[in-house]
Amino acid sequence: YIIVPVGANWTDNTNIVGYYNVITEDYQPTPAYKLIKQAQDDPNHPYFLILDEMNLSHVERYFADFLSAIESYEEIPLYGNNESLNLPDNLFTIGTVNVDETTYMFSPKVLDRANTIEFETLTAWDYMVSDTSDDDFKGNIDYLQSPLIDSEISNLNIDDLKQILSNINYNGDTLWETLAMELTVLQENLKDSSFDFGFRVINEILRFMIVAWRYENSPDEWNNWERYFDAQIKQKILPKLHGSEKAIGNVLTSLFNLCLEERNNNENPKNFDINKNNCRYYTSALKLQNMSKVLSDQRYVSFIN
Numbered sequence: 001y002i003i004v005p006v007g008a009n010w011t012d013n014t015n016i017v018g019y020y021n022v023i024t025e026d027y028q029p030t031p032a033y034k035l036i037k038q039a040q041d042d043p044n045h046p047y048f049l050i051l052d053e054m055n056l057s058h059v060e061r062y063f064a065d066f067l068s069a070i071e072s073y074e075e076i077p078l079y080g081n082n083e084s085l086n087l088p089d090n091l092f093t094i095g096t097v098n099v100d101e102t103t104y105m106f107s108p109k110v111l112d113r114a115n116t117i118e119f120e121t122l123t124a125w126d127y128m129v130s131d132t133s134d135d136d137f138k139g140n141i142d143y144l145q146s147p148l149i150d151s152e153i154s155n156l157n158i159d160d161l162k163q164i165l166s167n168i169n170y171n172g173d174t175l176w177e178t179l180a181m182e183l184t185v186l187q188e189n190l191k192d193s194s195f196d197f198g199f200r201v202i203n204e205i206l207r208f209m210i211v212a213w214r215y216e217n218s219p220d221e222w223n224n225w226e227r228y229f230d231a232q233i234k235q236k237i238l239p240k241l242h243g244s245e246k247a248i249g250n251v252l253t254s255l256f257n258l259c260l261e262e263r264n265n266n267e268n269p270k271n272f273d274i275n276k277n278n279c280r281y282y283t284s285a286l287k288l289q290n291m292s293k294v295l296s297d298q299r300y301v302s303f304i305n
Helices: 031-041 059-072 124-128 151-155 158-165 175-191 199-215 225-240 245-258 282-298
Strands: 002-005 019-021 026-028 047-052 076-078 083-085 091-095 242-244 300-302
Touching: 002 031, 031 047, 031 091, 059 076, 059 091, 151 199, 158 175, 158 199, 175 199, 175 225, 175 245, 199 225, 225 282, 242 245, 245 282, 245 300, 282 300
Parallel strands: 002 047, 047 091
Antiparallel strands: 019 026, 076 083, 242 300
16 A cells, blocks of 8 residues: 655646656656556555545546546556556555645545545544444454455446345345335435436445445345445435535435434424434434534535534
């Protein structure tokens, strides 16, 4: 792995993939370029490109070619020497983000291609006194820690995904039918607010669910799927939400109620007493409640507030 600090002056992709020096007539590589080349030559081991403070510059300016290659599986053209750069399947990209007045927010096109994982601040007590060991891992830890196992899942199309998920049962239905209904309900609630999501997000959520199912040792009847679908709502759908009270107030309320066990009561998210027993998607409900409170106080909210 390498950690690459992103600079505020990054305006093109040369800081990632390098450039051809017309004076020396040599290609000037970057640490990221060298790591990608290493990954190409060593396909049996994972490689991690970690971009630190990724939003100090506009991500779209220096990372557009990379984002396109991730989605299309095409090679990145290296201008100046008529070559191209292939992103191997054993390369993983992680970006760290801190949000303040000196940084830029990601656009929806970037968020669509990522899982946005929010790390909340620990209290001083938890940090200094509490036991930090986490025994919440109930599945196959070796599978979780082996990122190249099942890496072919990232290439599965919708027919392949259907074939796998149709063989998993939940409450008298297949998981495929259950997820189709849940995604449709979410999509319909977002359609009128311009935060709709399409095929890319759906496919990535379904792939994530398959990996989660295999982490839980591939049960025939999977009753714990809501935990992982909850994570995908928060990581793939909620990060794009932003706007004024008039624009997204009703959207937050409708999404919040979809996260509850009783969906038809039109509960006010600001006043609802959330617990794990009355929520089917607990962490998403908490996030939506916090966003609703910020929206009420400030008349504007985004995922990062």
